[in-house]
Amino acid sequence: QVQLQESDPGRVKASETLSLTCSVSGGSISSSYCYWGWIRQAPGKGLEWIGSISYSARSTYNNPSLKSRATISIDTPKNQFSLTLNSVTAADTAIYYCARHNIAVADPFDNWGQGTLVTVSS
Amino acid sequence: QSVLTQPPSVSAAPGQKVTISCSGSSSNIGNNYVSWYQQLPGTAPKLLIYDNNKRPSGIPDRVSGSKSGTSATLGITGLQTGDEADYYCGTWDSSLSAVVFGGGTKLTVL
Numbered sequence: 001q002v003q004l005q006e007s008d009p010g011r012v013k014a015s016e017t018l019s020l021t022c023s024v025s026g027g028s029i030s031s032s033y034c035y036w037g038w039i040r041q042a043p044g045k046g047l048e049w050i051g052s053i054s055y056s057a058r059s060t061y062n063n064p065s066l067k068s069r070a071t072i073s074i075d076t077p078k079n080q081f082s083l084t085l086n087s088v089t090a091a092d093t094a095i096y097y098c099a100r101h102n103i104a105v106a107d108p109f110d111n112w113g114q115g116t117l118v119t120v121s122s
Numbered sequence: 123q124s125v126l127t128q129p130p131s132v133s134a135a136p137g138q139k140v141t142i143s144c145s146g147s148s149s150n151i152g153n154n155y156v157s158w159y160q161q162l163p164g165t166a167p168k169l170l171i172y173d174n175n176k177r178p179s180g181i182p183d184r185v186s187g188s189k190s191g192t193s194a195t196l197g198i199t200g201l202q203t204g205d206e207a208d209y210y211c212g213t214w215d216s217s218l219s220a221v222v223f224g225g226g227t228k229l230t231v232l
Contacts, residue, residue: 037221039167046124047159047167047210049221063220097166105221106214108157110178112166 002027004098004113011119012092018085018118022098023078030055030076035101037109038072038083040094048094052105053081061105093120125150126211126224133230139199142227144211146192150222154214156194158187161208161226170209171196201231 007021022036029036037052051062053072062070066085074081085092095117099109127145134140144156156174159167169178171187174194184199194211211224 046226047212047223049223052221061219061221064218102172106154108155108169108172108212109159109167110169110172112168115166 002100002111004100004111006096006098006113006116008116009118011121012088014089014120014122015087018083018088018092018120020083020096020098020116020118021080022082022113023080024100025079028076029074029079029081033057034103035059035061035105035107036074036081037099037101037105038070039097039099039109040092041097041115042091042094045094050083050085050096052101054105059105088120090120090122092118094118124225125215125218125222126213128209128211128224128227130225131228131230133232134201135232136201136203138201139197140201140229141198142196142209142211142229144194144196144224146194146213146222148192149217150192150213150215151189151194152192153216156187156189156211156213158194158196159210159212161210163207167210198229203231205229206231 033056035052035054038050053060095115097115098113100111158171161167174189175187186197
């Protein structure tokens with residue numbers, strides 16, 4: 001059974017860059033054409049997709065509402081994928097989840113990490 | 123403002139049935155599969171329904187999903203207090219090339 005675990009950056013200062021890593025165990029991140037994604041949830045709010053990546057498909061999709069602030073990458077030797085979000089503001093305070101798509105980017109997220117709370121402070 | 127529209131809250135008594143609606147457009151629900159997620163308090167979302175009406179292993183058959191045109195519906199029968207959670211619909215939007223979610227519906231079992 002594949003398991004996902006987000007890193008814990010804790011607090012990030014406004015205007016700086018948020019960096020998160022998702023460690024995948026129980027399966028290879030580079031196998032098949034599976035997509036891996038990031039989703040966030042601001043306090044008391046709903047789910048917001050940030051973006052998704054596939055190593056095998058050599059493809060990345062990003063939420064256009066984030067205006068290119070988000071970058072997702074894959075580190076196959078470490079079996080991890082990462083999110084960097086630059087120029088953060090208080091509006092980026094949220095629980096950040098990493099998750100696996102069933103296969104394609106249009107498929108649902110069938111496996112989720114527990115989430116990590118990131119607080120942007122001034 | 124979410125691309126998909128859900129009612130903010132629904133409620134029903136234990137043992138009863140509840141439905142949660144999710145409304146979209148031709149670029150998302152109308153031409154793509156819909157999934158539903160359950161988020162219990164303080165936990166990560168969990169996949170409940172995929173491909174409009176399929177249940178992952180371990181999801182009981184009192185949970186169902188359907189789709190008609192640009193709307194989808196989640197149904198739960200035999201409500202239990204353990205079903206109290208937030209429920210989200212999600213799909214792919216072909217025009218945005220993005221995963222989109224509904225705003226979520228809080229289910230209260232009275």
